[in-house]
Amino acid sequence: MDQPIGVIDSGVGGLTVASELMRQLPKEQLIYLGDTLRCPYGPRPKEEVIQYTWEMVEFLLEKNIKMLVVACNTATAFTLEQLRQKLDIPVVGVIQPGARAAIKMSQNMRIGVIGTEGTINSKAYPKALQIINSKIRVNDWACPRFVPMVEDGILSGSQALKVVYESLKPLKDKNHIDTLILGCTHYPLIRDIIQEVMGEHVHIISSGEETAREVSTIMGYHKKLYNGERVPQHKFYTTGRLDVFEKIAKIWLDQSINFVEKANISKD
Amino acid sequence: MDQPIGVIDSGVGGLTVASELMRQLPKEQLIYLGDTLRCPYGPRPKEEVIQYTWEMVEFLLEKNIKMLVVACNTATAFTLEQLRQKLDIPVVGVIQPGARAAIKMSQNMRIGVIGTEGTINSKAYPKALQIINSKIRVNDWACPRFVPMVEDGILSGSQALKVVYESLKPLKDKNHIDTLILGCTHYPLIRDIIQEVMGEHVHIISSGEETAREVSTIMGYHKKLYNGERVPQHKFYTTGRLDVFEKIAKIWLDQSINFVEKANISKD
Secondary structure, eight states: OOOOEEEEESSSTTHHHHHHHHHHSTTOOEEEEEOGGGOOOTTSOHHHHHHHHHHHHHHHHTTTOSEEEEOOHHHHHHHHHHHHHHOSSOEEESHHHHHHHHHHHOSSOEEEEEEOHHHHHHTHHHHHHHHHOTTOEEEEEEOTTHHHHHHTTOOSSHHHHHHHHHHHHHHHHHOOOSEEEEOSTTGGGGHHHHHHHHOTTSEEEEHHHHHHHHHHHHHHHTTOSOOSOOOOOOEEEESSOHHHHHHHHHHHHTSOOSOEEEOOOOOO | OOOOEEEEESSSTTHHHHHHHHHHSTTOOEEEEEOGGGOOOTTSOHHHHHHHHHHHHHHHHTTTOSEEEEOOHHHHHHHHHHHHHHOSSOEEESHHHHHHHHHHHOSSOEEEEEEOHHHHHHTHHHHHHHHHOTTOEEEEEEOTTHHHHHHTTOOSHHHHHHHHHHHHHHHHHHOOOSEEEEOSTTGGGGHHHHHHHHOTTSEEEEHHHHHHHHHHHHHHHTTOSOOSOOOOOOEEEESSOHHHHHHHHHHHHTSOOSOEEEOOOOOO
């Protein structure tokens, strides 16, 4: 099974998922496509997100991928089910892995979820949690200031701490959650600050780590793991500016990327 | 999908897996079969373990299970592949989930594994770890004194601490593992002592918790999760003495079991 794993995202956030895939499955080759030109998907109408996601998927299917990872919370919420129905390769999204990991970690079954307004309004996390255990109390909370801050490169320091503190205070004060799901792929970059604000007793669940784990599970189950020895050559595609993508990727992956090309995917 | 999940084990160790399944998937109904009469499987020849495991599987298939969990490390090592080939329901063992969780947790990719002599000699954990990442350094170590101690009900106190300390000292001293897999379903009952002996910096991975998580993943993926509301009625079967099983189950599950019956499965 030497084909690559395909990873799609509305932009660069999915790089946290790609980074964990590279760490947890170091023999697997990735093809990443970030639709940076049309990012963010969060505020777009559902039909548009579905159309854009299919355009990304068709681009990757031509690259002969063995599995598809939807590394974007909004795209997962709107398209996962139809992708699974229509594709004959395994498809994994970012929402269920985070939900399952939270259920495993939580002792009091009071689980917090933070994300963009789009993801929080979709109620995808409460649904994924409560279909498994209807007694779980979910406190979900939109943090609209986090993505712009992370994209501006503000990942630590007093300004970041202030934004995180102000955003999370209502969630921290009113509830007794023991587990918090980072329901946005940008948030792992400010994980340490979120942990500091929430306190050491709260388990932080990163959907990226958990998604990589479930990709491993599903691929192992379907006998799709690469079996030999190799140093994989990952490929990155972006619909936006190459230089910007390359620069951000270097920071987010903590390594330079060797292959990055422009992808033209729009059918409009 | 209101059928039960089948769980097999050579005895009572798999109750730690059952307990986590009940916690993480509270709507799912379990049918547990423990072959306490012929326990332990660890020292038995491979062919015998395979025969006994198939006898358990056939008993559960007649109960119309939707999924099979092999909650025994020895049985997983010897039969998982053939069960997956021959059964048309999903089959999950305890080894791969523990391995994948360790890969997720470890930062230095030095992973320890403890288990019975049978499991350690089978090299099933090193194989499962290194097929994914051949650079992982695995230190595996048999702890033959743990199972008899746990089965005698010695789960805390100075005697337990002494046995755990003496058993783990060579593993602790010589290596720099940051993650330790409990490769035996009895060990979660002495997890706190193992943590104390290994030190707070070592992540302890319980195969039971991780297996329950992967059962959830695989069932979600195959759309086999129960979808409505119910309080499931679990059923327990044992090939050995009912009163002994019932007493141990109450301690291990931290609740009484309502249904326990004798199972006659031997074809000899």
